[in-house]
């Protein structure tokens with residue numbers, strides 16, 4: 001089904017930072033599966049775990065214990081400070097689980113409160129519940145009627161959050177850095193104020209770390225960057241580093257699912273959990289995270305220099321998740337020109353480019369990417385100037 005506009009090239013092979021199409025053209029990949037391939041394409045950790053587990057046990061049944069899911073649950077809880085976890089396959093599934101958990105908790109502890117405060121321009125996924133939680137412009141009317149129970153505040157604006165409080169309110173849900181909105185970080189003061197306000201009013205704080213967790217911001221979890229512990233957190237993308245696994249984590253006080261509340265045929269299947277476990281071992285090493293911050297700073301400086309040279313706009317981000325404001329709606333043209341030159345990047349908005357290189361990027365890859373981007377922007381600006 002024609003659900004998205006794809007370029008004509010067909011991609012056949014990936015290795016580390018690089019992707020090859022069927023014509024054997026090589027591309028430096030700064031999409032990495034939309035911030036999924038934390039360790040680049042086909043990393044040995046993932047291939048080895050898949051190989052070993054695939055000949056041992058694939059899917060016993062979600063109603064039976066299996067070793068990799070127990071091991072991953074234990075490791076993830078120990079590293080994150082949460083008490084319980086439910087594994088799914090996609091970020092949307094983890095977020096829908098978070099919404100269900102908050103509603104169940106509201107039924108048990110807040111007199112049936114169910115409304116969740118979310119944010120303008122937020123992105124939480126593409127099932128009906130997470131679309132309703134999202135604040136993507138134009139989505140309100142899609143697939144009507146939308147799911148009720150969400151009200152939208154303005155990101156980084158505490159007054160707009162406070163104005164939405166009612167006896168129906170059960171939780172606040174946000175991305176610590178809004179990725180799809182164009183890499184817009186929450187301010188530390190805003191996140192701290194949210195935590196205090198939720199505590200004062202007995203509300204749950206939910207972090208959607210599907211894009212920003214698992215090392216993407218240079219900390220294993222985004223909440224660590226802010227020094228604020230949420231009650232519920234969702235993970236996806238980087239946890240599987242290329243395979244579909246997501247996680248819904250909760251502190252004990254709000255981990256209220258009981259038998260029958262949540263499930264799924266592939267929930268906690270050993271094949272994906274074995275990969276998650278192997279990936280987490282690499283991502284959680286302090287030297288690895290230090291390297292994310294180092295290469296991130298290199299990318300930031302390079303983007304700032306490039307922005308100054310071409311008279312562009314703001315450079316925003318953390319770790320290895322960055323955006324560059326172009327100051328004009330040329331992002332699609334720059335994306336095309338980058339691809340022509342062998343660099344894959346994303347336009348999060350018509351005026352804004354987003355960069356999501358692998359977390360184990362080398363300084364040389366960052367330099368190569370910046371060089372290709374520089375040349376592509378120069379070409380596009382020249383073309384538009386000549387029109």
Ligand SMILES: Cc1ncc(COP(=O)(O)O)c(C=O)c1O
Pocket residue numbers: 034089090091092093095123124125126175179180208209210211212236237
């Ligand atoms: C913050 C955030 N939440 C949720 C999702 C949805 O994840 P998935 O596409 O795996 O359902 C995404 C995907 O881009 C995301 O960036």
